[in-house]
Amino acid sequence: MDNELTVSSAAKETLPTVFGYIGIGLAYGIVGRASGLTPLMITLMSLITYGGASQFIIISMLVTHSPMISIILSAFLVNSRMILMSTTLAPYFRKESLFRNIILGGLVTDESFALGMNKVNYTDRKLNFTWFNTVNFFAYIVWAIASLVGALLGNFISNPDKFGLDFALVAMFIGLLYLQLVSDKSIKFNLQLLVVGFVLVATFIGIIFIPANLLTLVITLIACEFGVVIKHAFF
Amino acid sequence: MPSSSFILLTILGSGLATWLSRIIPFVILKKFRLSARVVEFLSFVPISIMSVLWFENLFIQHLGHLPSLNVPNLLASLPTVLSAVISKNLLVTVVVGVISLGFLRLVVGM
Numbered sequence: 645m646d647n648e649l650t651v652s653s654a655a656k657e658t659l660p661t662v663f664g665y666i667g668i669g670l671a672y673g674i675v676g677r678a679s680g681l682t683p684l685m686i687t688l689m690s691l692i693t694y695g696g697a698s699q700f701i702i703i704s705m706l707v708t709h710s711p712m713i714s715i716i717l718s719a720f721l722v723n724s725r726m727i728l729m730s731t732t733l734a735p736y737f738r739k740e741s742l743f744r745n746i747i748l749g750g751l752v753t754d755e756s757f758a759l760g761m762n763k764v765n766y767t768d769r770k771l772n773f774t775w776f777n778t779v780n781f782f783a784y785i786v787w788a789i790a791s792l793v794g795a796l797l798g799n800f801i802s803n804p805d806k807f808g809l810d811f812a813l814v815a816m817f818i819g820l821l822y823l824q825l826v827s828d829k830s831i832k833f834n835l836q837l838l839v840v841g842f843v844l845v846a847t848f849i850g851i852i853f854i855p856a857n858l859l860t861l862v863i864t865l866i867a868c869e870f871g872v873v874i875k876h877a878f879f
Numbered sequence: 880m881p882s883s884s885f886i887l888l889t890i891l892g893s894g895l896a897t898w899l900s901r902i903i904p905f906v907i908l909k910k911f912r913l914s915a916r917v918v919e920f921l922s923f924v925p926i927s928i929m930s931v932l933w934f935e936n937l938f939i940q941h942l943g944h945l946p947s948l949n950v951p952n953l954l955a956s957l958p959t960v961l962s963a964v965i966s967k968n969l970l971v972t973v974v975v976g977v978i979s980l981g982f983l984r985l986v987v988g989m
Contacts, residue, residue, distance in 0.1 A: 659970065660968070660969035660970035660972075660973060661969065663970060663973050663974070664973050667973075667977060679880070680880040681880065681886070682883075685883070685886050685887070685890070688887070688890055689890045692890050692891060692894035693890055693893045693894040693897060694894070694897065695893075695897050698893065698897065702889065702890075702893060706880060706881060706886060706889065707880065709881060712885065712888060712889050712892065715889050715892075715893065716889065716892040716893045716896055719893035719896060719897060720893070720896040720897065720900065723896070723897040723900055724900055725928060726897065726900040726901045727900045727901075727903070727904060728921075728924055728928070729924065729928070730900070730901050730902070730903070730904035730905055731904040731908065731913075731921060732921040732922075732924045732925070733904075733905075734904050734905045734907075734908035734909075735908060735912075735913065735918070737905065738908065738909060742906065742909055745902075745905040745906065745909055746902050746905065746906065748905065749901045749902035749904070749905035749906075750898055750901055750902050751901075752901050754928070754929075754932065757925070757928075758925060758929060761925040807977075807981050807984075807985075808955070808976075808977045808978065808979070808980035808981030808982070808983075808984055808985075809977060809981075810980075811952065811955055811959075811976050811977055811979070811980035811981075812973055812976065812977050813932075814932075814933060814936045814952065814955075814956070814959075814976065815955075815959045815972055815973045815975070815976020815977060816969065816972070816973050816976075817929045817932045817933045818933055818956060818959050818960055818963055818972060818976065819959075819963045819968075819969040819972030819973060819976075820929050820969065821926060821929040821930060821933060822960070822963040822964065822967075822972075823963075823967065823969065824925050824926055824929065825926065826967070828925070828926070830922060831922060831923070831926075836926050839923055839926055839927060839930075840926060840930045843927055843930035843931055843934060844930070844934050847930075847931055847934040847935055847938070848934075848938065848946065851935065851938050851940050851946045852942070852943065852944065852945060852946065853942065853943065855942070856935075856940055859931070859935055860928065860931050860932060860935065863927070863931045863935075864924065864927045864928045864931055867923065867927035867930070867931070868920045868921070868923040868924060868927055869920065871920075871922075871923035871927070872916070872919050872920050872923065875919070
């Protein structure tokens, strides 16, 4: 990561996450094809719904002929963490026009959010439209193409899991978490470690009774509150 | 599989819901400022959300009961964390992660 907010630095910095998108996008396309979706629908879902995990959930619910409203609600709940990420990101773009804010906001993903939060550690806590839009756009295009290619490959491969591609996303979160821990100087390192430890315990307990589609959001909210309380009590 | 029109409407509906989740904070925060308390709260979002997205993959949910361990994901996480610490490079981390789980599945047969 460098301190430049240009198209070329954005492209360079997005490249590693692109491999994550390719792996999961291919897997998604293959799963979609195996479930009986056409390559057109598979690609349209990537372009319109645009939300990794939620797309897998939508497919599984289509297969079981769930009511449309419950599919849409599930997708909304899984993606509701976007509200939190957008709220965290938006203050960096107050000076940009409303139109640009809508363009940027509309394509925020877990990875572009994480990259952006990492980037501000190198740019004196600044972001701009050019840099973030490039990151978003790159991810969007790669995701759509990978989904389509996966759908076409799906005619030949039925079980994408066995190659370990589904771990690409998890590995990406591990990498992004580590980079965030070592580069974010706005929160003390020991406090960050405490929050991560808390998240592990909370996830273990929460997974017992919180439905999977709400787990990420609920645990994140509790962990943020935990962080604030501990920061004021001990740091 | 349901009909094409059902699938298309589902895609449009979930797309709209997701898009609104993404843009509404940007639209509202153009006009309003967040309080210091909320900003502080949000400063914990990155590490919290990335930790959950990792940790929830280490367990297999059985609602109402203790989760079981997702042993392949847990084992694959070890070289992945190590490669993140050593390389400080996202691409290396992702590749090591995928190879680790692929190795566990194809060679070890987990």
